[in-house]
Amino acid sequence: RKMILYLMCDAFVEIILVTVSIIAKLPLPITAAQILWVNLVSDGFPNLALTVDPKAPGTMSKSPRSPKELLVSTWMKELIAVVSFTGGLVAFALYYYSLKQTGDYMFARSVAFATVGLNSLIYVFSIKALRMQFWNARVFNNKWLLLAVAGGVLLQVSPFVSPPLREAFEVVKIGYYWLYVVGAALVMFFVIEILKAIFNFEERMHKQHENI
Secondary structure: OHHHHHHHHHHHHHHHHHHHHHHOOOOOOOOHHHHHHHHHHHOHHHHHHHHHOOOOOOHHHOOOOOOOOOOOOHHHHHHHHHHHHHHHHHHHHHHHHHHHHHOOHHHHHHHHHHHHHHHHHHHHHHHHOOOOOHHHOOOOOOHHHHHHHHHHHHHHHHHHHOHHHHHHHOOOOOOOHHHHHHHHHHHHHHHHHHHHHHHHHHHHHHHHHHHO
């Protein structure tokens, strides 16, 4: 479920970003090569690391799931939808803002590429603990995930610091706009944490109602 949620959110963020840009009649905010880089290189390692995530504490003391419950349940679909739309709109907002400020399509596209690539590398720690809040969970107990995220950040930044990669991916240095990129990633992180709190509260209330 963590892998599905992570991959679906990441994919739909890109789809929404491109779709909104087309509707706004703006140049594409991210190229095919950049999308492949984000999906296969930057996010590929964290996704694999989630497959060896340690079991959550107290798993055996929890009530079993209903056999009728779908793998992608309703609350997961809602979470994917909200995260995807929020991530796509935040990335578009940064793309549009940087385009209006600079008038440089390549610069704006570079900002969008950095935003999409870094977002999921931050909120993966929130997705890692779906049933509890980040600050209550042991989110750093997966050394492979830590290595994967560190490697993903390095790979995501490398096109901006390596001249050959800058040319290959058609990006430019974005300077202090990295602060906006990091800020967008933190917004996504807290959006997921808020949604988790809401869904977990609703689930607890539903169980209490069943026990009455």
